[in-house]
Amino acid sequence: MLDAKTRWHVHERDEDASALAAALQVTERTAHLLCRRGLRQEDEARAFLHTNPAVMHDPFLLAGMEAAVNRMSRAISENEKIVVFGDYDVDGVSSTALMCETLAKLGADYDYYIPNRFTEGYGLNSMALQRLHEDGARLVITVDTGISSQSPVDDGNEMGLDVIVTDHHEAPPELPAANAIINPKRQDCPYPFKELAGVGVVSKLAHALLGEFPLDGLDLLALGTISDLVPLVDENRFFAQSGLQTLGHLERPGLQALKELSGISGPPFSAETVGFGFGPRLNAAGRMDAAGPAVQLLLTADMEKAQALAETIDGYNRERQQTVDNMTKEALVHLEGAGDHWAIVVAGRGWNSGVTGIVASRLVEKYYRPTIVIALDEEGNGKGSARSIEGLDLYDALSRHRQLFQKFGGHRMAAGLSIHEDDISALRDALNEEAQKSLSPEDLVPTTNIELELDVDDINVDLLREIEQLAPFGVGNPKPLVTIANVPIQQKRKIGSDKNHVKMAVGEPQRTLDCIGFRFGYLDDEINGDANIHLVGTLDINEWKGQEKPQLVVKDVAVKERQLFDVRGRERLPSLVSGDRPMAVVIFQPEHEKEAIAQGFSSSDVVWAGEESLTTATDIFFFDLPNHLADLEHFLTSNERFIRSIYTGFMEKSSTFFMTKPTREAFKWFYIYLKKYAPLHLHDHEPTITRYQGWSRDTIQFMVQVFTELEFVSVRDGQLTVNDKPLKQDLNASPTFYNYEEKQDIEQTLKFSNYQALKQFLFACMPLEKKRVEVLTDGL
Known part of the structure; x- marks a missing residue:
């Protein structure tokens, strides 16, 4: 068994899907996905599928817009120096770039300023405003910041520096005393769409200033809107969808250089390309040093300069990745x-x-x-x-x-x-x-909302093209999660330089689906190849050598059946010891507890099969062999409801399986030999005994064990001595001699059988498991 990491909630087919599918002439699956996004009316759903500029709202519906345009127009006409004050994340630098390009079109005297995260912190600060004022600035326009900057704005007012705030963050109860504040989340703002990113707000200001929407800035709008994780609905959907098309032209030398240097795939680009390719790299500059190079990269028209900036930013990103890994490890220790x-x-x-x-x-x-x-x-x-x-x-x-x-x-x-x-x-x-x-x-416990239940046979390129109609995906319009239930595994292996990803093929041999699980490498150890697996993930098209194949990107996994993991013959068991799942180490011989602890298990994990029972659901690891198969059968039968998966080690080194039972004449010869040379260290004499009799070491150890149980000999600190007056006893009085055949049967059944035979024996010992197998095989 393997538990899912989340609670799976599968949404049934929406009752309105059939009518909507007929109206839009799409499949019921597509209509279901539209209904799930609240788009039940034909006109709303059609507008979503066929986004166009008509979705955009009048920028002057934003409170503060008229005041901002008037003040900026005056500044431009009077040639006042304007400074764009931005933030250091992707939304901030794309907002800064779009505002600067708008001011350039209007012939303004402008500059931009991004605070240093480490020396100045987030947002407006009075010291920066003082320096800007001393350098001749008369108007500061904040982008993606400023809504909570009451004190710095007050200081700016005192020094004669006007401030216009454009922001999209939650508005506090008290707003700054700025010349104008544009933020759709202002309580008094009538703007119909409240979820614009910072760059979206800037685009509305640019529209108002220019008298037309800045279509050439759509690539910046896509970068900031997607990266800032605002809902990709309404205007944001248009910005993202149209912006990705513009981004695909790579008309900005900086983005072209960054793509080539970093190996970002495309064009065409998807929201994932921005979220996991361009976005983290543009963010890295402000995270590791200063965001200035990111703004320069977006604004430069010089390819040589763009390449140098892209190298700097990609270097920041590599440094950022290492820093995140190190900090996360330290945090986990805390x-x-x-x-x-x-x-x-x-x-x-x-x-x-x-x-x-x-x-x-x-x-x-x-x-x-x-x-x-x-x-x-x-x-x-x-x-x-x-x-x-x-x-x-x-x-x-x-x-x-x-x-x-x-x-x-x-x-x-x-x-x-x-x-x-x-x-x-x-x-x-x-x-x-x-x-x-x-x-x-x-x-x-997180909930995973699953929108489609599919079989492997349902999944093809046509289905993926159908789902792609809803792209770009993001907050408010998530990429549909699908589930595939109870499907066999045909192949699985770890991949990646650190072997921390897993690649699988699932389904029947004649029809399989490729699956990739990023950071799911552990599944290769925790799922057996003969298990049926339940999967949740998103669907992608994997292109390889000109061929397109559907692929499931794994998000969660469950195995609902009991599994058997055969680890017999392994010297050490690091993956079991270091695992974070509950594990009971079952021993049948109390003297083997020390050996289990030496392997790395805790004494609290050890369960003595003859004296203890399981009390909570757990995986179990059979460490040694039982004296009798009935002991193991009893443990499995009485503890079945607590047993999740079974690991079989049976790690005893000595064996009777490959040994012929010595005759009574052999025992007689060996006893005479021991009497002649005792006291002795047996390992010094084993070569001589083997040369004369041809016995293996296991045979010699077996005979010594019999003599010890009969008290004919004693062994202490490796030295064997013969007792002077032993009791006369038959060899059958030795449990080891008497149980020789049963011991061989135990080893044959548990230690040397193949995987399928071992699984059949163990699972047959559990009534519920046996009944499940009978139900599955009934009628075959």
Whole structure:
């Protein structure tokens, strides 16, 4: 058995799907997916499938737009210096680039400024505004930031510097006293679509200023909108869909250079290309140093300069990957036992504040708890990132504890903050309390919403083309998850330089489906090749040498049947010892406990088959051989309801299976020999005995064991002595001699049988398993 990591919720076919399919002339599967996205009306669904510029709303519906356009127009006409003040993530740098290109079209005197994450922190700051004012700036336009910057805006007003805020983050109760604030999330804003990214807000301002929508900036809109994880619906869908087409032309030398250097596949590009290719690399500059090179990369028209900038940014990305891995490992050390808490707050001195958000996401993926990761400097000042789970509005929860923060802002699912080390304990308590109030125990196990149940025979390129009509996929329009149930495995293997991915082929031999599981390499050890597997994933087209084949990208896996793993003959068992699943080590001979512990198992894992029973569901590992097959049968029968998967080691080194039972004459000769040379160390005499009699070492050990049980000889510290006055006893009085045939039968059945014979024997010992097999084979 193998448990899924999440709760699977399969959505039944929507009752409105048939009518919608007929109206749109699409399949019921496509109609079902549209209904699942709330698009039940024909006109709404048709607009979704056939997105066009008509979906865009009037930019002047945004509160503050008219005031912003008037102030900017005056600045341009009077040749005032304008500075675009951006953020250091992809949304921020693409917003900055789009605003700069708009100002260039209008003939403005402009520049841009991105704060340094490490020396200035997030958002507007008064020192930066002071420097900009001294350099001649008279108007600052924030992009993707500023909605919570009351104090810096006040300082700017005092020094005679006007500020226009464009942002999309949650608006606090008190807004800055700026010349204009454009944010669809303002409570007084009538704009019909509230989920624009920062670059989306900038595009509306550009539209208002230029009198037409900036179509040449659609590639920037795609970068920022997709990377910022805003819902890809309404205007955002148009920005992403049309922007990906524009992005595919690679008219920006910087993006062309970055694609070629980094090996990003395409064009055409998908939302995944942006989310996992361009996005992380453009983010890396601001995470590891300063975001200036990312803005320059987007704006430069010089190919040689673009190549140099792309090399710099790709280098930052490699450094970022290593930093994230190291910080995550350190955080995990701090968080042993974190699963007992409702929320996670972890801090580390010397951590890179630029990657706290990525590390927080990694921890959410592992523990599925609201998580805050904080990087502390030597003075105890912390900069952190927060990530939430479904069921907890992070912005709302943390807003109730604003007194703990030096700075704070964000969304329902993510936030950024500054805090002093002394307040972290109070923050941990506060977040745990908020999580406990908002979440139930069930909420701490993620739910996977599955939209289609399919068989392997259903999956072909035509189906994938059909699903692709709904692209681009992202927040609000997720790539459909499909499930394939109870399917046999034809092939599986670990792949990747670190062997941390798995590749499988599932289905019947004549019709298989390729599956790839990134970071699922462990499945190769935890799923047997003869098991039937249940899969959840997304479907892709895999192109190889001009051929297209469907492929399932694995998101979760379950095996609902009991499995047998044959590890007989292995010297050591590191994968079993280091596994994080429950494991009971079953021993039949108490003296073998020390050997099990020497293998790395804990004494608390050891179960003596004759004296103990299982009390909780667990995998079991049969460490040694039983004295009687009935002992093993009894253990399996009485503990079946707690046994998940069975691992067979049977690791005893001595064997009777390949040994002929010595005759009584042989025992007589051996006893005379021992009397003649005792006391002796047996290993010194084994070569001589073998030369004269042809006996194997196992045969000699067998005979010594018989003599020991009959008290004819004694062995201490490796030295054998013959007892002076032994009792006269028949060889059958020795259990080892008497049970010779049964011992051979045990070894034949458990130690030297093939996998199928062993599985058949063990599973037949369990009544429920035996009944299941009988049901499956009935009528065959």
